[in-house]
Amino acid sequence: MTEILAQDTSRSGPNDGDRVIGHPAWPRLKSAVEEIRPWQSADGSIDFDAEGAPARAVAEAALDRVTEAVEQLSPLLPHDAAYHAALVADLRQWADSGFAVPxxxxxxLAFRPSADRTDGRQHLAVFPMYTQNGNPDRNLEAVVLRMVWPEWLAELERTRYDNPLFCGITFEDFTPGYDTNSAVFFPETIAVREAPERFTWGGIxxxxxxxxxxxxxxxxVTTLGVDLPEDIRALVADQGRCQQAFVLWDMVHDRTHSHGDLPFDPFMIKQRQPFWMYGLEELRCDLTAFREAVRLxxxxxxxxxDVQYAVLxxxxxxxxxxxxRERNYDGLGGQLLFAYLHQHDVVRWTDNTLRIDWERAPQVTNQLCAEIEELYRAGIDRPKLVHWFAxxxxxxxxxxxxxxxxWAKGPDALDLSQPPRKLVDDVLPDEFPLSMFYEALAKKLKHVIAQTKGITADSAGPTGSEGSAGSAATDRTAA
Known part of the structure; x- marks a missing residue:
């Protein structure tokens, strides 16, 4: 086991990383996709009467270049042959429809990356899609990705954390929809005539x-003066090691959405709820991953x-x-975790330095997880509105x-004659504002966070190595 656990999966698999993106057809594919994208409407269609729209023949020629490139690249990826054949057919049908909603x-349905999660396996995918935390429109996108599925992770999935649809993946190259903050590849984002009965994969x-x-x-940590233990410092410095932590965290997080005492649809599909409900669900899944990481x-x-440090x-x-700040449920979960640890003396901001009690952190973090799980368990017996208030x-x-x-004033301040979904309108966009601590920290980190747009492993060096954290390092008093 020691040998397996020591593997660096940052570029695992066969030494063929350039076989697709190094092929002359790949830049031609990217160029054709990028030519088409600006012509598309938000729903993915092309309105040839719109200002700046091309002639239909021009759009058809660009799409022909896409299909030709896919056909040239497909033999490099025989495991995707059926998908690429269906893709070419869908591309041609889109052109035949006059470039209507794709x-x-x-x-x-033909794209099944989860069917064989061989470590290092490449895939070329082209779809009209939006990218979460990225481009909200269903533009044509192309992405070359690589599976991350080392044996130690496969064994954990087989024996402890069954998640047959989960795909840990890395970027090889991509079109502009992924030159964003998006870090997921989900089938729900793809333009289709109807949602399939069930989705068969999800990639992070x-x-x-x-x-x-x-x-x-x-x-x-530079801004806040956190005294990192040497093993955490080594983690932050190591891209491959961080990727191993995140693929494990993501796999456990993803399966947790459908495990445990769940008083509602875990993915809250077609439900309208106050955003703190989404925040608690995402935090519950992360804290479950934390608890499992302690056991691992x-x-x-x-x-x-490593997962414990990454989550925290x-x-x-x-x-x-x-x-x-508008309905930022992931931000809310982070605020809640920090406040909980602070109010239980695990973290302390003293003398412009953040101190962390590393020994008590696991116990207290698991304590918050238990409080959320008890909320869920009790929620099974509550009406929806009562559960929201709890x-x-x-x-x-x-x-x-x-x-x-x-909502802070209690039920008497709301019109309870309305259905619960209508009362969501009474939730403020920023129902739980940032504390003074976080307001100051946000100002210090905003430029660094902006630099992470479109980031990949090849551009992942810590800020100090590239000089971008210099201002943060020189003054910690404002935070």
């Missing part, structure tokens, strides 16, 4: 998550200890200060609500 259901780019983590955490460390898996640091130092009470025990909040 429908790539047939090629989506652990290289982008690791690179983003390293860049932001390096700046945060005890069982001799070094990635278990990403949740406390990156999530709360990333993105807009969740609000849990969050507001540790985080101060906005002083203008109606």
């Amino acid at each position: 429908d790539f259901l047939d090629s989506l 780019f652990c290289d982008r998550e690791a690179a983003r983590f390293r860049r932001v955490i390096d700046a945060a 460390e005890a069982d001799g898996f070094p990635q278990g200890r 640091f990403d949740r406390m130092f990156r999530f709360p200060v990333t993105g807009a 969740a609000y009470e849990l969050v507001s025990t540790y985080l101060a609500p906005h002083p203008g909040s109606r």
